[in-house]
Amino acid sequence: MTRHQISGSVLALLGLATFIITPFQVNLSASGIFPRIISVCLFVMGVAVVLTSSKQEKKSNVSLSDPLLLIFLALILGTIIAIRTIGFYPSILVSLPLCLILFGERNFKKIIFFSLVTTGIIYSIIDVLLGSMLP
Amino acid sequence: MTALLDNAMIGMGLLLQWEVLFSAAGGVFVGLMMGAIPGLSDIIAICLLVPFTFYLNPIAGIAMLMGLSKGANFGGSIPAILFNIPGTPQAVITAFDGYPLAKQGKAGKALKVALFSSCIADSVSDCVLFFFAAPVAMAAIMIGPAEHAAVVIFALTLISITAETGPLVGLLSMVLGLLLSCIGADPLSGAPRLTFGSDELAGGMDIVPLALGFFVISEIIWQVCLEKKEGINLAALRIDELEEKKALEENYEEDHSLSFSEFKKCVPAIGRGTMIGSAIGALPGIGTTVASYLSYMATKRASKNPERFGKGAIEGIAAAEAGNNAVNGPNLIPLITLGIPGNLAAALILGAFTMQGLTPGPMFMEQQAPLLYALFIVLFISNFFALGFGIVCIRYMRKMVSLPKNYIYAAVVIFALIGSYIVRNNTFDLYYTLGFSVIGLLCRKGGIPMIPLLISYILGSSLELKIRQTMDLNAGDLTVFLTEPISGAFLAASVLVIVYTVYRKIRMQKTGSV
Numbered sequence: 001m002t003r004h005q006i007s008g009s010v011l012a013l014l015g016l017a018t019f020i021i022t023p024f025q026v027n028l029s030a031s032g033i034f035p036r037i038i039s040v041c042l043f044v045m046g047v048a049v050v051l052t053s054s055k056q057e058k059k060s061n062v063s064l065s066d067p068l069l070l071i072f073l074a075l076i077l078g079t080i081i082a083i084r085t086i087g088f089y090p091s092i093l094v095s096l097p098l099c100l101i102l103f104g105e106r107n108f109k110k111i112i113f114f115s116l117v118t119t120g121i122i123y124s125i126i127d128v129l130l131g132s133m134l135p
Numbered sequence: 136m137t138a139l140l141d142n143a144m145i146g147m148g149l150l151l152q153w154e155v156l157f158s159a160a161g162g163v164f165v166g167l168m169m170g171a172i173p174g175l176s177d178i179i180a181i182c183l184l185v186p187f188t189f190y191l192n193p194i195a196g197i198a199m200l201m202g203l204s205k206g207a208n209f210g211g212s213i214p215a216i217l218f219n220i221p222g223t224p225q226a227v228i229t230a231f232d233g234y235p236l237a238k239q240g241k242a243g244k245a246l247k248v249a250l251f252s253s254c255i256a257d258s259v260s261d262c263v264l265f266f267f268a269a270p271v272a273m274a275a276i277m278i279g280p281a282e283h284a285a286v287v288i289f290a291l292t293l294i295s296i297t298a299e300t301g302p303l304v305g306l307l308s309m310v311l312g313l314l315l316s317c318i319g320a321d322p323l324s325g326a327p328r329l330t331f332g333s334d335e336l337a338g339g340m341d342i343v344p345l346a347l348g349f350f351v352i353s354e355i356i357w358q359v360c361l362e363k364k365e366g367i368n369l370a371a372l373r374i375d376e377l378e379e380k381k382a383l384e385e386n387y388e389e390d391h392s393l394s395f396s397e398f399k400k401c402v403p404a405i406g407r408g409t410m411i412g413s414a415i416g417a418l419p420g421i422g423t424t425v426a427s428y429l430s431y432m433a434t435k436r437a438s439k440n441p442e443r444f445g446k447g448a449i450e451g452i453a454a455a456e457a458g459n460n461a462v463n464g465p466n467l468i469p470l471i472t473l474g475i476p477g478n479l480a481a482a483l484i485l486g487a488f489t490m491q492g493l494t495p496g497p498m499f500m501e502q503q504a505p506l507l508y509a510l511f512i513v514l515f516i517s518n519f520f521a522l523g524f525g526i527v528c529i530r531y532m533r534k535m536v537s538l539p540k541n542y543i544y545a546a547v548v549i550f551a552l553i554g555s556y557i558v559r560n561n562t563f564d565l566y567y568t569l570g571f572s573v574i575g576l577l578c579r580k581g582g583i584p585m586i587p588l589l590i591s592y593i594l595g596s597s598l599e600l601k602i603r604q605t606m607d608l609n610a611g612d613l614t615v616f617l618t619e620p621i622s623g624a625f626l627a628a629s630v631l632v633i634v635y636t637v638y639r640k641i642r643m644q645k646t647g648s649v
Binding site: 006007008011032034042045060066069073076079080100126133 | 187190300301303304306307310311313314317321323324326327328329330331352356357359360361363364365539540541542544545546548549550552553556557560562565566569572573576577579580581582583599602603637640641644
C-alpha cells in the first residue's frame with residue numbers, strides 16, 4: 001500500500017467511526033447533522049483516495065519510528081508536564097539545553113550561555129515588556 | 136468615492152500613533168530576518184508572532200503581521216540569490232536567475248532588482264486592495280447565507296485541488312479539517328458536541344495552538360529528522376566557503392550597482408508580474424509560487440532573448456519577485472469582504488482578527504471602515520519600510536544564512552510553546568499544540584497537505600452556520616442551494632473544477648506523465 005492509500009483507509013475508518021458515534025456525542029439532533037454529513041464525505045473521499053492513488057507517488061524520507069523524532073516528542077511532552085507542575089522558567093532552563101543536545105550541539109559552554117540568554121530574553125519580553133505572566 | 140476618501144482620512148488619523156508604525160516597521164524587519172533564514176518560512180514567522188499581537192491594539196497587531204509577511208517575502212529571496220538556498224518556497228523562481236547572477240559577482244545587482252521589484256509590485260497590489268475592497272464588500276452584503284456557503288465551498292474546493300499532493304488528497308484534507316471544526320460548541324445552539332465529556336474540548340480548539348503545532352513544531356521536527364537522514368550538519372553551513380566557491384566561477388567580475396538603464400529594462404517585467412500576481416491573488420488557494428512562476432514564464436516568452444533566462448537575466452528576477460509580491464494586496468479582498476482567507480498567511484491573519492474580537496465578512500467593511508482603511512494605508516507605508524530596511528540591511532542579511540540552525544530551531548520550539556500558552560493563559564493549550572504536532576507529522580508522513588486542513592478548520596463553523604441558517608429559512612430544504620442562481624452556479628463550478636482536475640490527474644497517470 002502507498003502512503004496515500006494508508007492515509008485514505010485510516011481517514012475513511014475515522015469517517016465511519018464518527019458517523020456511528022455522533023448521535024451519542026450531541027445533545028440536540030440538529031447539532032449532529034453537519035458532523036454526520038462531513039463524516040460521510042470523509043468516508044467517501046478516503047475510499048476514493050485508496051482506489052485512485054498512484055503507485056508512483058513519492059515516498060517520505062522520514063520514519064515515524066525515528067528515535068530522534070520520538071525523543072523530541074517525549075521532550076516536548078516532558079516540558080509541558082514540567083511547565084504545569086514546576087513553572088515555565090525552571091522547565092525551559094532544563095529543556096532548552098536538552099533540545100540543543102538533541103539537535104547535535106556538544107559545546108556545553110555555548111549551550112549554557114544560549115539557554116541563559118534565551119530565558120532572559122523571554123523574561124524581558126513576556127514579563128517586563130508585555131506585562132504578562134508565564135505559569 | 137467620497138465615502139472612500141472620508142474613511143481613508145479617518146483611517147489616516149488612526150495611524151498617528153507610534154505603536155502602529157513601530158509595529159509595522161518591526162514586523163517588516165523581523166520578517167526580513169526570518170525570511171532570510173532557510174527553513175524558517177513566512178508562515179512560521181506569522182505563527183510565532185500571532186499570539187503576541189493580542190497585546191497590541193488591532194491596527195498595530197494586524198499591521199505587524201502584514202509587515203512581517205511583506206518582509207519575509209523579500210527576505211526569502213536573499214539566500215535564494217546569494218547561495219541558491221530559497222528562504223521561502225516562492226523564492227525558488229527568483230533563484231533561477233538570481234543565483235547565476237551572484238555567481239558572476241553581481242549579487243548586489245540581483246538583490247537590488249529583487250528589492251525594487253518587490254516593493255513596486257507590492258505597492259501597486261495594495262492600491263488594488265484599497266480601491267477594490269469596498270465594491271466587492273458592497274456586492275458581498277447582498278448575498279444571503281446560501282450564497283455565502285456556496286462561495287466558501289468554492290473557495291475550499293480551489294484551495295484543496297491545488298494541493299501539490301493531488302486534488303483528491305487535498306479534498307480529503309479539507310474534509311478532515313471540517314470534521315475537526317465540529318469538535319466543541321455547536322455554532323448555532325452553543326451545545327457541546329463530539330467532546331467525549333471533556334470540559335477542555337467543549338470550548339473548541341483555538342487556532343493559535345493548532346497552527347503552532349501543525350506548522351511550527353511538526354515542521355521543525357521534520358526538518359531536523361530530514362537533515363539528519365541526509366547527513367546535513369545543522370551548524371555547518373559556512374558562507375565563507377560558499378563565497379570562495381563562487382569566486383572561482385568563470386566570468387566572475389564584481390559589479391553590485393544597478394544602473395537606471397538596467398532598471399528600465401525590468402519595468403515591463405515588473406508590470407507583467409504585478410498584473411499576473413494581482414489577478415492570482417484575488418483567487419483563493421493559488422498562491423505566491425504559482426504567481427511567481429507564471430510571471431517568470433510570461434516574461435521569458437515576451438523576451439527577444441529568452442535564452443538569457445536561467446543564466447542571470449535581471450528581468451527574470453524582476454518578474455518572479457513582482458509576481459509573488461503582487462499577490463499580497465488582492466489576497467486580502469476575499470478575507471476582508473467574505474471572511475474567506477485566500478492562503479495560509481491570510482488564514483493566520485484571520486485568526487489574529489478573531490483574537491482582537493473582529494470578524495471579517497460582508498458587514499466588516501461597513502462596520503469597521505476607518506480601521507480597515509488605516510490598515511490599507513499602513514500596508515502601503517510598510518513597503519517603504521521594506522525598501523529602507525532592504526537597502527540598509529542587504530549586506531548584513533547574508534550573515535543570517537549562516538546562523539547555526541540547531542540554536543534557531545530550539546528557540547523557535549520554545550517560543551511556539553509560549554505562544555500557545557499566552558493567547559488564553561491556559562496550560563492545557565500546550566497539549567493541543569503537542570497533539571497537533573503529532574497530527575502534523577502524521578499528515579507529512581501520509582502525504583496529506585496541511586493547508587486545506589487548516590483553512591477548512593477555520594471556515595468550518597461559519598460554513599455550518601450558513602448551511603443551517605439556510606435550512607432554517609427554507610424549512611430544512613437543502614435543494615435551495617441548487618435552485619438559487621448564485622449558490623447553484625458556485626456549487627456547479629466547484630463540481631466542474633473537481634471533475635476536471637481529477638479527470639486530468641487520472642489521464643496523466645495513465646499516460647505516465649505524473
